[in-house]
Amino acid sequence: MKYTNFxxxxxxxxxxxxxxxxxxxxxxxxxxxxxxxxxxWLKKVYSFEQKQFxxxxxxxxxxxxxxxxxxxxxxxxxxxxxxxxETDYFLFQADTIPQKDSxxxxxxxxxxxxxxxxxxxxxxxxxxxGRYIYExxxxxxxxxxxxxxxxxxxxxxxxxxxxxxYFPHRYKYVLSEMNFWIISSVALFLALIGLAVSLFxxxxxxxxxxxxxxxxNNFTHEFKTPLxxxxxxxDVLAQPNIIHQADRLTRYSAIIQNQTEHLxxxxxxxxxxxxxxxxxxxxxxxSIWAQQLVEQALNKVQPLVEERNAKIELxxxxxxxxxxxxxxxxxxxxxxxxxxxxxxxxxxHIVVETGKHDSEFYISVKDNGIGIEKKYLKNIFKKFxxxxxxxxxxxxxxxxxxxxxxxxxDAHEGKIKVHSLPGIGTEFKLFIPYN
Numbered sequence: 001m002k003y004t005n006f007x008x009x010x011x012x013x014x015x016x017x018x019x020x021x022x023x024x025x026x027x028x029x030x031x032x033x034x035x036x037x038x039x040x041w042l043k044k045v046y047s048f049e050q051k052q053f054x055x056x057x058x059x060x061x062x063x064x065x066x067x068x069x070x071x072x073x074x075x076x077x078x079x080x081x082x083x084x085x086e087t088d089y090f091l092f093q094a095d096t097i098p099q100k101d102s103x104x105x106x107x108x109x110x111x112x113x114x115x116x117x118x119x120x121x122x123x124x125x126x127x128x129x130g131r132y133i134y135e136x137x138x139x140x141x142x143x144x145x146x147x148x149x150x151x152x153x154x155x156x157x158x159x160x161x162x163x164x165x166y167f168p169h170r171y172k173y174v175l176s177e178m179n180f181w182i183i184s185s186v187a188l189f190l191a192l193i194g195l196a197v198s199l200f201x202x203x204x205x206x207x208x209x210x211x212x213x214x215x216x217n218n219f220t221h222e223f224k225t226p227l228x229x230x231x232x233x234x235d236v237l238a239q240p241n242i243i244h245q246a247d248r249l250t251r252y253s254a255i256i257q258n259q260t261e262h263l264x265x266x267x268x269x270x271x272x273x274x275x276x277x278x279x280x281x282x283x284x285x286x287s288i289w290a291q292q293l294v295e296q297a298l299n300k301v302q303p304l305v306e307e308r309n310a311k312i313e314l315x316x317x318x319x320x321x322x323x324x325x326x327x328x329x330x331x332x333x334x335x336x337x338x339x340x341x342x343x344x345x346x347x348x349h350i351v352v353e354t355g356k357h358d359s360e361f362y363i364s365v366k367d368n369g370i371g372i373e374k375k376y377l378k379n380i381f382k383k384f385x386x387x388x389x390x391x392x393x394x395x396x397x398x399x400x401x402x403x404x405x406x407x408x409x410d411a412h413e414g415k416i417k418v419h420s421l422p423g424i425g426t427e428f429k430l431f432i433p434y435n
Contacts, residue, residue, distance in 0.1 A: 060110035118173035283326035310348035315353035341367035
C-alpha cells in the first residue's frame with residue numbers, strides 16, 4: 001500500500017471528478033447569486049412599501065385638513081405643516097384643534113380611503129397647556145393588534161398646537177402587505193436549498209461511485225497477478241517429471257505458498273476493515289516500551305528493506321520511554337507507514353525518529369520518496385482514496401492503509417501531522433498522549 005494509499009486514483013478519474021466539482025461549484029455560485037438578487041428585490045419592495053405607507057398617510061392628513069379646515073394660513077404648504085420626527089410618528093400643525101370625535105371620524109374615513117389599514121394612536125397637543133388635551137386609540141377594522149401593547153405618546157415641544165399620529169404596528173403592517181413576496185421568496189429559498197442539497201448528494205454519490213469503481217479495479221488487479229502466478233506454478237507442478245526435479249518442486253511450491261499467504265493477508269485486511277466500518281476501533285491500552293515497539297515494526301518490514309536495499313536510520317531522543325497504548329494496533333500503524341515509505345522510494349532512505357513533544361510521545365517516519373502534492377493531502381486519510389499517479393496499478397493496494405492508521409491514532413486520542421514535498425519526500429508524525 002502507498003502512503004498515497006487511497007483508492008481514488010488515475011488521471012481520467014481525477015479529470016472527471018474535477019469537471020464535476022467545477023459544475024457543482026458553478027451551480028452553487030448561481031444559486032448564491034439568485035438568493036442575493038432575491039434578497040435585494042425584497043429589500044427594494046420593503047423600501048417601496050415603506051414609502052407608499054408614508055405617502056398614503058400624508059394624503060390622508062391632507063384630506064383631513066380639507067375636511068376640518070385646521071390651517072388658518074393658506075400660504076403654508078402641507079410639506080411645511082407635516083413632519084416625520086421618527087419612523088412611526090407623524091406630526092402636523094393645527095391652528096385649530098378639532099373635537100376628538102370629529103378628528104377620529106375623519107381620520108378613520110381617510111385612512112380607509114387611502115388604504116392605511118393599521119391601528120393608530122392620536123394625540124392633540126396644546127402649546128398653551130403644554131400637554132396633550134386628549135388622546136385616542138383607533139384600532140384596525142379587524143382588531144388584530146393588542147391595544148395594551150401601545151406605549152404612551154412622547155412629547156415633541158413645539159410653539160404651535162399640533163396633532164401627533166403614532167403607528168405602533170407599522171412594521172408588521174408593511175410586512176403583511178408583502179405577504180406575496182415573502183411567501184414566494186421563502187418558496188424559492190426552499191427550492192434552492194433543495195437543489196443545493198440534491199447537487200451535493202449527487203456529487204457525493206458520483207464520488208463514491210468512482211471510488212467503488214476504482215476499488216474494484218484495484219481489487220481485481222491485486223488478486224489477478226497472484227492467481228496467475230499460482231496457476232503457472234501449479235501447471236509446472238502438474239508435469240509428470242517434476243517429481244524427479246527436487247529444486248524446481250521446492251521453488252514452485254514456495255511460490256504457491258507465498259502467493260497464498262499474500263492473498264490471505266489481503267482478505268484478512270478487507271474483512272477487518274469491513275468489521276469495524278461503522279464503529280470505533282477497539283483498543284486495549286497498556287504500558288509499553290515505545291522504542292521496543294519501533295524495533296518490532298522495523299523487524300516486520302526487514303524482508304522488504306533487504307529487497308529494496310533500503311537504508312534505515314533510527315533516531316531516539318530518549319533511550320527508554322513508556323507510553324499507554326495498544327501495542328498490536330500501534331505496531332500495525334507504524335508498519336503501514338514503513339511499507340509505504342519503502343514502496344514509494346526509488347532508493348529508499350528512511351529516517352525513523354522518536355521523541356517527546358509537550359505531553360505527547362511522537363514517532364516520525366520520513367522518506368525520500370515521490371512525495372504528495374498539497375492538493376491531495378486533505379484526502380489522504382479517506383478510505384479507498386488513492387492519489388493519481390498516472391499508472392493506477394503501479395503499486396498494489398486497496399487504499400485502506402492510511403485510513404486504518406488514522407483510526408488507530410484517533411482511538412488513542414492522538415493526532416497525525418503530514419509534511420510532504422513532491423519529488424523530495426514525505427514525513428508522517430504520529431503523536432500519542434503519555435496518559
